[in-house]
Amino acid sequence: QDLQPLTFLLTFVPNVQFSPLYIAIEKGYFADVGLDVTIEHLDEPVVVDLIAAGQRQFGMVSGEEVIKARAKGRPIVYTYAWFHRYPVGIVAPEGTGIESVADLAGRKVGIPGRFGASYNGLITLLAANGLTEDDIQLEPIGFNAPENFCKGIVEASVVYINNEPLQIQSRADMGDCGDVKQVQVFPVADVSALVSNGIVTSEAVLADNPELVRRVITAYDRGLRDAILYPAEAYTIATKYVENLPLPPVLAQLALWEQTVIGGMTAAAPPTVVGDRLNALLGTAEPASEEMTPRARAAQYREALPELLIDLAEPVELLQFRVLLSTIALWDADVLGQTTLEAWQATQDILLQTGQLKAPIALEAAFTNAFIPGE
Amino acid sequence: MSARITASELAAAYQTPDGDTLPALGPVSFHVEAGSFVCLLGPSGCGKSTLIRLLAGLQRPSRGQALLDNHVIMQPSRRVGLMFQDANLMPWRTVLDNLTLPLEVAGVPKDERLAAARALLPALGLADFEAAYPGALSGGMAQRVALGRVLIQKPDALLLDEPFGALDAMTRERISLDLMDMWERQRQTVLMVTHDIHEAALLADRVLVFSRRPGRIAADIRVTLPRPRRLEDTYGAAFGQIAGQVRAAISRT
Amino acid sequence: MSARITASELAAAYQTPDGDTLPALGPVSFHVEAGSFVCLLGPSGCGKSTLIRLLAGLQRPSRGQALLDNHVIMQPSRRVGLMFQDANLMPWRTVLDNLTLPLEVAGVPKDERLAAARALLPALGLADFEAAYPGALSGGMAQRVALGRVLIQKPDALLLDEPFGALDAMTRERISLDLMDMWERQRQTVLMVTHDIHEAALLADRVLVFSRRPGRIAADIRVTLPRPRRLEDTYGAAFGQIAGQVRAAISRT
Amino acid sequence: MQLNALPKSPTRPLTLPLAGRPHPFRRFSRRLIPLLSLGLLLLGWQVVTMLELYPAFIIPSPAAVLEKAIEVTGDGRLWLHASTTLAAVLSGLAVGVLAALALGYAIAKSVLLETVLSPVIVALQSTPVVAYAPLLIIWFGSGLTSKIVTGALIVFFPMLINTVVGIRGVPSDLRDLLRSMEATRWQTFVKLEVPAAMPVLLSGLKISATLAVIGAVVGEFVSANAGLGFLINLARSQYDTPLVIVAVLTLTVMARLLYGTATWFERRALAWRARGR
Amino acid sequence: MQLNALPKSPTRPLTLPLAGRPHPFRRFSRRLIPLLSLGLLLLGWQVVTMLELYPAFIIPSPAAVLEKAIEVTGDGRLWLHASTTLAAVLSGLAVGVLAALALGYAIAKSVLLETVLSPVIVALQSTPVVAYAPLLIIWFGSGLTSKIVTGALIVFFPMLINTVVGIRGVPSDLRDLLRSMEATRWQTFVKLEVPAAMPVLLSGLKISATLAVIGAVVGEFVSANAGLGFLINLARSQYDTPLVIVAVLTLTVMARLLYGTATWFERRALAWRARGR
């Protein structure tokens, strides 16, 4: 039948982290609700402005952007939480005396710039540890954390915890990161529940076409669930949308079995090296997991995967997959898509505190949980 | 075809850097009959080139007017061919292409242009240099190209600003005789600036001598020698008398 | 001070666009005694300017050599003043600043430079134009600035390439007499290209007539008229004879 | 001020102009007309916002922008950022232009140098800053130096190319003239090459002056604590469109001033053109 | 190929060159030397990586880059991105240069136009793309058109300035010559103004050609699905430094080819300079 074309705005460039969307497109979840989705990548402020101006209808925007944008008259609404844990944190090398955020006092800390999620995350982290921006030497370095970190230009850096720490660690593993051998991460999510990225639309769309919102969210939700349950499949699909992603055969194999092993909970994996490891893993877990939900099994599976794959593919081939795994950990939650007023409150507080927001806004209007599909 | 040129109370001035007015020419009034050959002599800087520019329509007078066949000259016309005091060639065009430029602008077909240029080249002594660029020409050669460029137009009136200044005596004589031949056949109106009294007496029907800046007509001398004239005539007494008259007029300026 | 100029088997050639060689000059051999005044005549394009450039050290010969006081000329020297066939002024400098350029390059202090230039201006007939830019000069005025620019250097040898080509007869006579005066006082060596036989006979100790391209010496005529010469002398028989000799030599080329 | 301060024709006879030669401009209207065109622009802007063709957060009203401008001027922030950027722009311009002059002069004289260097230079010019941003920050830090480098890099090329064409276009007759006077290389440079190449050099300077602004801003995009590029990014992250526009307008004014300085200099240096053909 | 293809001196007497006038370059060495300098560059690169001054992910070894280049060339991806960018570059260049020529010509002739337009043009030139990115997307979408616009905008200014200075620098005596022949405006343009302004126009074209590459890439940074700018961003997001370098080198080659084309054209168009002083 005729599908309704729809543009979905994402930030930056195609990335394995966008796999829920890719899955929803690839597996026909959007088609099931009558939509033909194309993706457009733009800068976050541009995404916000285009949606607010009614030029596009949906996009992925982070919570603090929604608050700031609404404060400046952009009628956009957050309708579905994609990330549940705030993806920002501080990365620091081990063995340099930095054991906690508090130890950063007086040290040189890199940051992309004094704005955006990184900055908000940093302030939150510092505040939770009794510090302010003035207690550290903040160094704007753009999105060049690994280079600056490994060259020792900065002693720690504000990063996206699902990505850069892995990049840095893999460099350290190759001995390519100066004196750094092992890195540690201090996630913002450990100290505060800030609202992160989610699906945003405009008030106009919400008012005129709530059904469309429901359809979009339904399809996306299915994609997100699949991604959480079946990371190898998600990765495999992502390789069709993201150029230059290596696809080691073992991942393609895994992608084929995940459905049955994780989802169906019945059949065992075929007797290959990885299959055996998988069976062993899930087998040992079995006694304790009579009542285990697929999501719990999946979490266990994700946890074990890096170890499982360790000698079955080159480390560089697995890097982006590991980025996906650590990203999934940020998505997973008891109720997908939901945000709480407290989280919004916390987010707004930080914005107020840093002066990014002059006055509080009516947070209730900034988001809605009304479209979240049931389990 | 030829054209009549009239200057009536014609004057020109320039602005100096400090905002003063520099009177450069005139006022002068004169008629040049259609088909006559007039030479212009006068001290350096007296406004001869300025006059030529006024008559060519390149510049507007500060007073009076210039007429071509009773029409006020408001802008350049193809009926008038102008040869500048400098050769003023286009350095990116070969001798041949510089020669044919006026025809090109007039929309003459290529083969006709080339034929016309090739017919002129030997008389200009440039037969071997049609493919040369102006940068590779001697001063006299460049001037000859410039002369050819105005002759090729076959205009009704020719304004020549020191056309032979850079030529040696022999070449100068030969080319001025060629010019006279051509003129006797075609009878365009010719107004020519020159510094050479003999040349003026040889070529002109009339010699206008200008005073110093701002140039006015100091003498208007008719050259009544019969035509066609030959170089040999210049040794005759009649010729010597005319030349003397001109010289005397110049000395008085 | 003056300098002796020697050309020994001197020849020059250029490359044509199609890669051929165009012999432009010589080979020629001659001596110019220190302090003598030599005029060069020859048909247009015979290599006179090329010879001047060779002697000025601006160009290297294809054969032979040029000597200044027995030293091979390898590069330009301040002892030699060169006046180009074109005025070759800097359009962004006023008349005064164009005049003083050589002194500026030589490091002469500013007030001396100005004094020297202001002393020259009246003789050049440019007293009112010291602040004018070259674009506002007539052809003859520009040429006079160029002449002034070489004279102000007071070099040991002067190479003048048609210095009076753009001047009217009167100005020409006056300035050439001025030049002769100056030369009689200072006795630099002068090598001057001219197309004017009378002028050559009036000024020169010796007239070299060149043949057509590639120019060689067709005649070497000594002008034995007594010095100091005056303009009136040119009406005498001795002068007429010399001029006739030169004319004859030219006709033969 | 104008794109090119030269009058188009030689000294004008004291007469009616000829067809095709426009009237000389009066000083008065010369000053008035830019104001007029500015006024028109403002009016157009006001009309667009009043027609509500675009939401105010995409094209805010002039009034909102003015209000913002007064605010940030009042608290000194604009001046802080503007002066930071200006310092980077001026240093970048100076470094880039001087380097381009020196290298351009050398290249104009030596075909060998040209052959060796041109690949490297074109490569530098066509490499986007983000590609070498990591090295930039490692080598030069995130302060002024990085911005000077990005500014100088973008300024360098146009100035270089125009220097080469300017120096090579010096009439060889005038070169010969100076050689005949035994002028030193430096004298030839100062007394001949610079003035003769001046129109083209100044045209390179004008291009460079405006590009220098962009260059410094790009440097500030990559990493900075202050400066108009930083302010634009900050304002964008705060969805403060009026502030974005204030910052951009400040950049524009800065570019305009630099450009105007070049034009003023041009008018002085090329005054002789107005005084003769 | 070289920054400026003109020989520096007039027809050379068939003799030893004079002091200060360098030898004419042999065709052979002209081709060889750029290769040599390329080779040197490669060697330097290799040495830097071998000395391990920087980690491989900041400056990867030539071998790693070559491997990557082979990979992306083999699967056709590089060609896809390169051709996408090339299309944007060429269209942007064409649009920008033609607009600049037309407007530059008009401005060179009319002081009024210049006074009215120059503030707008300088403003356009000094406004960073991010500031008008939303309007760009609203008006032109996120496809080819946007990239052409960003490319054309950056190309426009240098070409404009050089057109103005070129056209204004046409000797007024030659103008008078054409007026005396009653040449039409178009004839004056084609037969006088274009050839007389050619060196400066070509210099503008060379600047523009390399800037066009940057312009298109900036457009691709704002939004794109393909193209070398997109590829650079993608590779950077994946921390694939060799791919970043492959993409940048491809850009460089593209800029080089454009530049080389301009140089080739220059050599042809200004051949007369070699044939006379």
Ligand SMILES: Nc1ncnc2c1ncn2[C@@H]1O[C@H](COP(=O)(O)OP(=O)(O)OP(=O)(O)O)[C@@H](O)[C@H]1O
């Ligand atoms: N473009 C100009 N701007 C200002 N003054 C000028 C300009 N052209 C000529 N003049 C002045 O006008 C006067 C006449 O100049 P013009 O060129 O007409 O003289 P001329 O008679 O041709 O002299 P010559 O025989 O030396 O060529 C001179 O004093 C000159 O300085």
Ligand SMILES: Nc1ncnc2c1ncn2[C@@H]1O[C@H](COP(=O)(O)OP(=O)(O)OP(=O)(O)O)[C@@H](O)[C@H]1O
């Ligand atoms: N730069 C050059 N390149 C090529 N050929 C040249 C160059 N300069 C002069 N020639 C040629 O050399 C020959 C002699 O030129 P030159 O300028 O020396 O003549 P000239 O005797 O000064 O003539 P004129 O009296 O016309 O000035 C001419 O045929 C000319 O075409």
Ligand SMILES: [Mg+2]
């Ligand atoms: Mg004159």
Ligand SMILES: [Mg+2]
């Ligand atoms: Mg000569």
